[in-house]
Structures are given as structure tokens and as C-alpha cells.
Amino acid sequence: MTKEYAIIDLFAGPGGLGEGFSRAGRDTDTPMKIHLSVEMDDHAVQTLRLRAFLRSFPDFPVEYYNALNSGCVLPNWAELYPENWKHAHSEVRQRVLGEKGVFEELAIELDKAREAYNGNTILIGGPPCQAYSLAGRSRNSGKANYVLEDDHRHYLYREYVRILHKLLPAAFVMENVKGMLSSKVDGGGIFSRVLDDLEAAGDGYFLIPLSKATPEDGARAPARDFLIRAEDHGVPQARHRVIVVGIRKDMAEGLHLEEPLLGQPQAPVSVEQAIGDIPSLRSGLSKGDTVEAWQSALRDQASAIASSEAVPMEVRETARAIEIANEMPFLRVSSRKQQSNRMPLHLRDWFADDRLKALLQHETRGHIPGDLGRYLFSSAFSRAFGKSPKLVEFPEFLQPLHRNRSSGKFADRFRTQVVGRPSTTVTSHISKDGHYFIHHDPMQCRSLTVREAARLQTFPDNYLFCGPRTKQYHQVGNAVPPYLAWQIAKAVQRLLA
Known part of the structure; x- marks a missing residue:
């Protein structure tokens, strides 16, 4: 029995x-x-x-x-x-x-x-x-x-x-x-x-x-x-x-x-394999967010990075491409679902639900202009060198105005999730500011969404988290x-x- x-x-x-x-x-x-x-x-x-x-x-x-x-x-x-x-x-x-x-x-x-x-x-x-x-x-x-x-x-x-x-x-x-x-x-x-x-x-x-x-x-x-x-x-x-x-x-x-x-x-699964099929979104501005204001703020940051001799050439080239780009992602929220060809079969079957036609809880945060520059630098650096930069590798004009920034305790204060590797540990801290969970695409210039974090945590795509967005992040990280x-x-x- x-x-x-x-x-x-x-x-x-x-x-x-x-x-x-x-x-x-x-x-x-x-x-x-x-x-x-x-x-x-x-x-x-x-x-x-x-x-x-x-x-x-x-x-x-x-x-x-x-x-x-x-x-x-x-x-x-x-x-x-x-x-x-x-x-x-x-x-x-x-x-x-x-x-x-x-x-x-x-x-x-x-x-x-x-x-x-x-x-x-x-x-x-x-x-x-x-x-x-x-x-x-x-x-x-x-x-x-x-x-x-x-x-x-x-x-x-x-x-x-x-x-x-x-x-x-x-x-x-x-x-x-x-x-x-x-x-x-x-x-x-x-x-x-x-x-x-x-x-x-x-x-x-x-x-x-x-x-x-x-x-x-x-x-x-x-x-x-x-x-x-x-x-x-x-x-x-x-x-x-x-x-x-x-x-x-x-x-x-x-x-x-x-x-x-x-x-x-088992063979490791990378960030790109897990979330590469999720639609691109632009970040937002924490104050006065419009498409035009965001584009202007991002181009200003890209221009400063592209013209700085303190920035590695590979990062400057990415920033210059963003500075002159005529097309940038406009949406901050997407419910569009698409099929991934990069994802390993075991995860594709795990996430999938044929009855679900929408992508849930894929909405970006708003950031201050200075953080747009830091996110752009970090993601471009990660793309060029295959690792996220330490805070000491950021140029002075992108350094945060924290009194204890030189203490060494915040070396990874702005950390991009590198494309070709598994992500770092998703924790409840993602509910606070997203600085440790920067998306790998410099053009999007943002932190991960709830759905992207949920993917890295392997929650099925039909798993809905209740409460405001901050609480959704907190649940995913815990x-x-x-x-x-x-x-x-x-x-x-x-x-x-």
C-alpha cells in the first residue's frame, strides 16, 4: 500500500x-x-x-x-x-x-x-x-x-x-x-x-x-x-x-x-541562460520620470563616462555607443512573454506553464541620475572584463558620497550580475536598493526586477508574490x-x- x-x-x-x-x-x-x-x-x-x-x-x-x-x-x-x-x-x-x-x-x-x-x-x-x-x-x-x-x-x-x-x-x-x-x-x-x-x-x-x-x-x-x-x-x-x-x-x-x-x-547555469528571454526594459528616474528625462539623464552619464580618461577604453566605447544611440528601450513594465532557446531544458520545463501567456511582476525601479551612471559603468565593465568592478575601480566622479566608502566594507557596493556565470546570492537586501543586483545590459541601466530575481531563485513563472513590490523582493530573497x-x-x- x-x-x-x-x-x-x-x-x-x-x-x-x-x-x-x-x-x-x-x-x-x-x-x-x-x-x-x-x-x-x-x-x-x-x-x-x-x-x-x-x-x-x-x-x-x-x-x-x-x-x-x-x-x-x-x-x-x-x-x-x-x-x-x-x-x-x-x-x-x-x-x-x-x-x-x-x-x-x-x-x-x-x-x-x-x-x-x-x-x-x-x-x-x-x-x-x-x-x-x-x-x-x-x-x-x-x-x-x-x-x-x-x-x-x-x-x-x-x-x-x-x-x-x-x-x-x-x-x-x-x-x-x-x-x-x-x-x-x-x-x-x-x-x-x-x-x-x-x-x-x-x-x-x-x-x-x-x-x-x-x-x-x-x-x-x-x-x-x-x-x-x-x-x-x-x-x-x-x-x-x-x-x-x-x-x-x-x-x-x-x-x-x-x-x-x-x-x-551539474554544469552551472548562467544568468543569461536563466533570464535572457525576459524582455528589455528601461530603468526609471526616482523623481520626474519621463522617457525624455530618463534618456537625457542616461546620455549625460554616458557622456561623462565616455570622455573620462580614468575609465577603461572598453567601458568608454560602450558608454559612447549609448550616448549616441537613437533607440533605447522605452517600457518600464512588461507582461510580454517569449520563448527562450538558451535556457537548459530542465529549467525551461520547470518555469513553463502553457496556460500562462503573460510575464508576471516584471517592472523596473526608479533610480537617481548618479546611480544610472554607476549602473552603466558597472554593467559595461562586467561585459568587458567578465567580472563586476570593485568600488575602488569606479572613477572618482561616480563614487557615492558615503562617509564610510573607504572602509573596505562596501567593496561590492555596486555589483552587476555577470552574464556568463550564475548570479551571486539573491538575498532580502534586494528589497532595499538593488545596487548588488545590477542587470548585465548597460543599455537598460537598471537593477533586476522581481521576476528576474524569482527566476534566479527558480520560482515557476506562474508563482505570484503578494504585497507591494518591496515586499515581493523581500519574499524572493528570503x-x-x-x-x-x-x-x-x-x-x-x-x-x-
Whole structure:
């Protein structure tokens, strides 16, 4: 008899892990479906509920595509499909894990899931990473009276472990930032404590690294073996994350894996392959934006770069071509969809939805004129030299007026995503200004759109992010790449089969 597994998704964000697992659960002999998602952010919860609602149908409802393809607002789902919408609200809970009373409330749902599925459950999720990330630790070190041991975020993983104790799932997946490997609290490494707690939960779990074989003697794998490089697994992004898979010990007796669960590294996918089919757009001006004003501002910046002896000749030539160009992209928003011939087949199939005729959430930001010049320089430099320039390589007239620009902490302040390589890590910082995520085309002179960032994160093209644009960016940057999550889910299925 086929076992069906219920997925409990903690710290779910906009649903990257859940998307991968639910998609794997639809096309296999080991079915899985999301039973409960828990997230605290308002807009991420809206995104999760919409996706949960859509997944409640064998095929997404026609009204969804009608709205997206025509550019109209989504209909009132509660009126059209009240039972499906009610189910979505039940599946997705807006709760702050760690707050008083939340565990006790969720414990009731965990008991129901365990009993309904005869113990066949899977726990997934990634506790918030700000306290572990290198950037977060740098920010915290500059805060007056900051006490590392008093930061509750260091211990949110214990809420995950607490639920692991209660649910006793057949398997779990916990994701976090690379910085967790080196983060220290109370004079000791936090990651060794995390592994100890995960291993000892319930009746015990066998911890499995995804990219390495398991030790022959049954010992725990070294901490570094739990680090995953997303770019080695078909994701067009250099995203390095700690991912721990655990199998309940009663199901892992004698388990030894001679090959990595995720298989051998795949050929890298470049930025150009991932987003090269997305229509060109012009950037905008943050004030007084019109086509004419933008063209004038860009030509002024291009002229200054083209005439500067401090700029490499290859960059000056690109700037000169833009300065004299008669045709520049006029649109700032596009819903036009086109076919890519450069994209690898695995991603083309992953992104595609034949019923979707529009391109979602492809709208550019507005920038100040000075940033147009910096973006132009950076993208032209990247095109010429195959790497993004450091801040010290910018000419003086393009240097930002930051007091701490010479500190060395902002060497990559303006970073172009280079055409021929996977992108750098897409983070929630993309919601702030886009300076770290400059498009590679100097003519467009802009940062990435939400859809382009979502492509680099491998969200399917029919995945709609709720809330204002800033919140959409934030959700994309906080997610686990769904295509990587799908591969992890398939690996977990093989372990449970």
C-alpha cells in the first residue's frame, strides 16, 4: 500500500521549500502534500495562502489565468470557491514561532497530522538566519549594548527542534545560512549544538549530508559536509546554504550512502541562460520620470563616462555607443512573454506553464541620475572584463558620497550580475536598493526586477508574490530555491521508499 506523507513547513517564507516538496509529491509513487505552513510575515502569508488555494485543484482554476493574462486583479476566491479558500486559510497559519502559546496551539495540529497519517509526516523549514549570517553578525557588532547571548534569534532553531520532538516525523529537512557553521554563542559553536539537538530529538535521528557520502562507520558527518552549493544542482545562483536531512532512526537502520543524495555536480547555469528571454526594459528616474528625462539623464552619464580618461577604453566605447544611440528601450513594465532557446531544458520545463501567456511582476525601479551612471559603468565593465568592478575601480566622479566608502566594507557596493556565470546570492537586501543586483545590459541601466530575481531563485513563472513590490523582493530573497527543494524532496522520497 502506498504511503502518503504530510508536510509541516515551519518558518515557511513565501513557500520555496514547500513548492519543491509539494511538486515532488504530485509526480511520484511516494505522494506528499503540505498539511500545515507556519509563517509570521503578513505578505508572505498572503503568498502562501494563494499558492495553497491553487494547489487544492488538480489544475489551477481558469479564473487565475484569466486575471493574470489580462492584467486584472485576482477575483474574490472566497466567493468563487469558498471551500478551497477555507482550506487554504486552514493550511497556512500566521504565527510567530517562539511566542507564548504558539507551540501549544500548533501541538494540537501536529497530533492530528501524526494520527491521520499514521506517523508518515515530514518536517521542513529554515529558522530565521539574521543572527547567524555574516552580514547580520557584522551589523550586530556595531550596535551599542548588543549582547550575543541575549539575541533570541540564535535559539529559534530550538522551536524547530521542539516541534520535531512533538511530531516525530519520518524525516526532516532544516535549512540555514552558511554563517551558522562559524557562529558562536557562549564561547562554543552553535552548529554543533544544533546537530546534537536534531540528532537527539524524539527517539533519535540519523543525520545525512546531501552532497557527500555518509561515513561508513555510521558516525555523524563532519559539519562542512552539510553545506550545499545551489549552483552545483542546476540553480542559476551561487547560493551556499547549510541543509540537514534527518531520518528517524527506526527507519535508518544500517543506512549507508556511498554516493551523495543529490548526485554529482551539474554544469552551472548562467544568468543569461536563466533570464535572457525576459524582455528589455528601461530603468526609471526616482523623481520626474519621463522617457525624455530618463534618456537625457542616461546620455549625460554616458557622456561623462565616455570622455573620462580614468575609465577603461572598453567601458568608454560602450558608454559612447549609448550616448549616441537613437533607440533605447522605452517600457518600464512588461507582461510580454517569449520563448527562450538558451535556457537548459530542465529549467525551461520547470518555469513553463502553457496556460500562462503573460510575464508576471516584471517592472523596473526608479533610480537617481548618479546611480544610472554607476549602473552603466558597472554593467559595461562586467561585459568587458567578465567580472563586476570593485568600488575602488569606479572613477572618482561616480563614487557615492558615503562617509564610510573607504572602509573596505562596501567593496561590492555596486555589483552587476555577470552574464556568463550564475548570479551571486539573491538575498532580502534586494528589497532595499538593488545596487548588488545590477542587470548585465548597460543599455537598460537598471537593477533586476522581481521576476528576474524569482527566476534566479527558480520560482515557476506562474508563482505570484503578494504585497507591494518591496515586499515581493523581500519574499524572493528570503526563500529556498524551489528547484533545489524539489531535488531534496526527491532524495527524501528515495530514503523513505
